[in-house]
Amino acid sequence: MAGVSVATVSRTLANPEIVSEATRDAVRAAIAETGYTVNQAARNLRQKRVGGIVALVPNLANPFFSKILSGISSVLREERLNLLVADTMAGAEAREALIAYANRSHADGLIVLDGTLPPEIFRRSGCPPVVLACETIDGLDTASVVADNAGGARLAVEHLAGLGHRHIAHLAGPEQNSLTVDRKRGFEATMAEQGLDPRPEWMLRGDFSLASGRNAARQLLDMATRPTAIFCDNDEMACGLIGELLKNGISVPGDLSVAGFDNVDFSAHITPALTTVRQHRDALGEAAARVMLGLLDGQPATDRIVLPVELVIRDSTAPLDPGRG
Amino acid sequence: MAGVSVATVSRTLANPEIVSEATRDAVRAAIAETGYTVNQAARNLRQKRVGGIVALVPNLANPFFSKILSGISSVLREERLNLLVADTMAGAEAREALIAYANRSHADGLIVLDGTLPPEIFRRSGCPPVVLACETIDGLDTASVVADNAGGARLAVEHLAGLGHRHIAHLAGPEQNSLTVDRKRGFEATMAEQGLDPRPEWMLRGDFSLASGRNAARQLLDMATRPTAIFCDNDEMACGLIGELLKNGISVPGDLSVAGFDNVDFSAHITPALTTVRQHRDALGEAAARVMLGLLDGQPATDRIVLPVELVIRDSTAPLDPGRG
DNA sequence: ATCACGGATGTAATCGTTTACGTAGACCAT
DNA sequence: ATGGTCTACGTAAACGATTACATCCGTGAT
Numbered sequence: 117m118a119g120v121s122v123a124t125v126s127r128t129l130a131n132p133e134i135v136s137e138a139t140r141d142a143v144r145a146a147i148a149e150t151g152y153t154v155n156q157a158a159r160n161l162r163q164k165r166v167g168g169i170v171a172l173v174p175n176l177a178n179p180f181f182s183k184i185l186s187g188i189s190s191v192l193r194e195e196r197l198n199l200l201v202a203d204t205m206a207g208a209e210a211r212e213a214l215i216a217y218a219n220r221s222h223a224d225g226l227i228v229l230d231g232t233l234p235p236e237i238f239r240r241s242g243c244p245p246v247v248l249a250c251e252t253i254d255g256l257d258t259a260s261v262v263a264d265n266a267g268g269a270r271l272a273v274e275h276l277a278g279l280g281h282r283h284i285a286h287l288a289g290p291e292q293n294s295l296t297v298d299r300k301r302g303f304e305a306t307m308a309e310q311g312l313d314p315r316p317e318w319m320l321r322g323d324f325s326l327a328s329g330r331n332a333a334r335q336l337l338d339m340a341t342r343p344t345a346i347f348c349d350n351d352e353m354a355c356g357l358i359g360e361l362l363k364n365g366i367s368v369p370g371d372l373s374v375a376g377f378d379n380v381d382f383s384a385h386i387t388p389a390l391t392t393v394r395q396h397r398d399a400l401g402e403a404a405a406r407v408m409l410g411l412l413d414g415q416p417a418t419d420r421i422v423l424p425v426e427l428v429i430r431d432s433t434a435p436l437d438p439g440r441g
Numbered sequence: 442m443a444g445v446s447v448a449t450v451s452r453t454l455a456n457p458e459i460v461s462e463a464t465r466d467a468v469r470a471a472i473a474e475t476g477y478t479v480n481q482a483a484r485n486l487r488q489k490r491v492g493g494i495v496a497l498v499p500n501l502a503n504p505f506f507s508k509i510l511s512g513i514s515s516v517l518r519e520e521r522l523n524l525l526v527a528d529t530m531a532g533a534e535a536r537e538a539l540i541a542y543a544n545r546s547h548a549d550g551l552i553v554l555d556g557t558l559p560p561e562i563f564r565r566s567g568c569p570p571v572v573l574a575c576e577t578i579d580g581l582d583t584a585s586v587v588a589d590n591a592g593g594a595r596l597a598v599e600h601l602a603g604l605g606h607r608h609i610a611h612l613a614g615p616e617q618n619s620l621t622v623d624r625k626r627g628f629e630a631t632m633a634e635q636g637l638d639p640r641p642e643w644m645l646r647g648d649f650s651l652a653s654g655r656n657a658a659r660q661l662l663d664m665a666t667r668p669t670a671i672f673c674d675n676d677e678m679a680c681g682l683i684g685e686l687l688k689n690g691i692s693v694p695g696d697l698s699v700a701g702f703d704n705v706d707f708s709a710h711i712t713p714a715l716t717t718v719r720q721h722r723d724a725l726g727e728a729a730a731r732v733m734l735g736l737l738d739g740q741p742a743t744d745r746i747v748l749p750v751e752l753v754i755r756d757s758t759a760p761l762d763p764g765r766g
Numbered sequence: 767a768t769c770a771c772g773g774a775t776g777t778a779a780t781c782g783t784t785t786a787c788g789t790a791g792a793c794c795a796t
Numbered sequence: 797a798t799g800g801t802c803t804a805c806g807t808a809a810a811c812g813a814t815t816a817c818a819t820c821c822g823t824g825a826t
Contacts, residue, residue: 151565151566151567153541153544153546153567154546155486155546156485156491156546156547157482157483157485157486157491157546158482158486160482160485161480161482161483161486166481166482168525175511176507176508176510176511176514177504177507177508177510177511177723178504178507179502179503179504179507181507182501182502182503182504182506182507182510183501183502185501185502185507185526186500186501186502186528189501189526189527189528190528193528193538198525198527199525199526199527200493200523200524200525200526201510201514201524201525201526202514202523202524203511203514203515203518213518216478219478221478221479221480221481221482222481240476241476242476242478326706326707326709326710329710330710352706352707355707355710355711356710358712359709359710359711359712359714360710362712363712381651381677382651382677382680382707382711384651384684385651385654385655385680385681385684385685386680386684386707386711386712387683387684387687387688387711387712389684398502
């Protein structure tokens with residue numbers, strides 16, 4: 117020690133007020149001079165914590181998830197917690213790697229953005245607190261934060277029905293995806309309330325990608341009788357769909373009204389500007405991180421938080437042409 | 442110990458071959474039964490390493506960066522290294538937090554995606570190996586991996602000039618951004634080679650956002666004499682620009698050819714599909730991660746890797762209408 | 767003068783690994 | 797039988813911080 121002691125340094129850093137002013141200054145001067153920094157590994161070992169939380173992301177490259185991560189990160193920073201990111205879309209060894217992450221010695225907590233992971237992983241002893249964000253996992257009733265997916269679908273269908281549309285299609289996401297399940301439920305419930313009968317052949321499947329939206333457009337083009345409106349489970353698919361329709365001479369919204377979900381950045385800037393359901397993904401991430409902080413503080417929260425969504429009406433939806441339908 | 446010993450367990454895990462088969466099996470059985478897992482903090486403390494590398498990202502929510510992260514992550518996983526993500530776009534305390542990250546006890550290495558950070562941070566003693574990815578930092582000649590930004594601008598300008606355009610504008614990014622600097626250099630050099638004189642009033646500034654593309658479109662609309670083609674420093678700005686032009690009755694590419702940079706996912710799906718310069722951001726991330734692994738292995742690499750780019754010709758650029766120009 | 771008390775700081779145990787070193791036994795050669 | 801070599805494993809010392817406990821000193825009360 118440049119100044120005087122051993123443990124006193126630790127106290128100076130942790131509880132400056134319990135050490136006398138003189139030594140405090142001496143220690144600080146020595147620290148500044150030597151460029152000392154605490155060794156995280158040693159601190160973690162002693163305190164039995166890691167100082168970081170892991171986010172399990174299905175696909176880091178997807179902006180949908182990175183916005184949530186951004187929200188998580190902003191909250192964790194305040195608490196001086198690190199954000200570790202693990203891409204779960206890995207190969208065969210993925211499962212083992214995941215199990216390694218689901219351990220107290222790796223992370224103080226786990227925020228799971230991937231609804232396709234098997235719930236057993238998070239039930240093992242030694243697994244830190246878990247918060248599900250965005251997607252849910254069947255059979256795992258931990259704390260979770262999700263958007264009001266069913267409500268969003270309702271808003272979209274009510275909007276289209278209010279424009280006079282009676283033949284409304286649905287471009288859904290992957291079958292097992294919890295977002296898809298909720299949005300489909302909202303879609304079908306609202307269709308029924310509106311006295312509309314969804315035709316099975318107008319129930320299309322995609323995988324949330326632009327390409328799958330394009331595929332759906334081709335299916336629509338091949339149909340003998342087409343719907344006059346379609347609700348897409350996300351904006352990427354809506355964008356891909358619109359692009360392919362326009363290329364084939366179908367007018368949007370003239371021949372087909374299109375509504376999306378998410379309100380991603382480009383939705384307002386494509387032509388026609390996309391009518392969609394806005395959800396705040398950064399807020400979702402922030403909320404999930406705050407729930408996590410609560411869990412770390414010992415709150416036994418098993419909350420299931422549902423964040424509100426709003427309809428954003430733009431140019432891709434229009435009243436039904438009375439000559440049709 | 443369920444089986445027999447203390448240090449033997451460690452050996453069984455690290456070098457299974459130096460321990461006899463009998464004890465090896467015994468140890469493994471005990472591990473399986475008790476659900477033992479190694480404590481990372483203790484291992485890190487002993488081995489004087491962290492087992493993770495930190496990526497400093499200017500804006501996690503930006504898909505541009507998240508794709509790079511995805512590439513980094515895929516390479517690090519193979520080496521069982523964690524990826525920690527730190528958003529540098531923080532508030533006032535950001536600088537201090539950054540300095541904390543630029544320390545061996547936090548990370549074994551640093552991959553920096555933010556070219557606006559002050560170089561001093563990475564010169565401090567105790568700073569782990571640094572790799573610059575995507576953007577560069579003036580006055581810091583560490584290893585770096587960047588795309589061929591000047592070459593990409595060259596490809597775009599040559600393409601537009603080849604279509605007969607002589608009045609070519611440039612929508613650039615932020616002035617101090619290294620991507621902008623390189624692309625501007627490529628743009629101006631190629632214009633000169635083609636015998637074209639870039640008009641100062643056709644040199645527009647944006648910030649890579651969709652909104653700044655829209656702003657640029659409004660500036661174009663106000664001009665007495667407009668260019669017949671424009672090269673945009675990224676696809677987002679090109680998309681925002683096209684959206685606003687179409688809304689105001691300007692045809693793309695009829696009245697104005699537009700070329701972008703990046704080839705983001707939606708570029709192929711907007712209308713008109715965007716001509717752009719493709720760069721592989723995931724490959725960039727992978728390359729940066731591999732350079733980092735090399736540094737960790739003790740290679741003194743001060744490489745400056747430049748990744749090739751390609752022109753993707755779609756529908757937003759067309760030959761100059763002979764009646765104009 | 768003795769004691770109690772409280773504030774400031776030093777001592778040492780602890781966290782869970784890794785690993786240099788030592789030792790015990792087996793085996794072979796002399 | 798002694799000595800040397802090798803393998804398999806136990807012993808104990810690190811790694812660097814935190815923290816319960818002990819110590820020391822000064823102050824005021826009895």
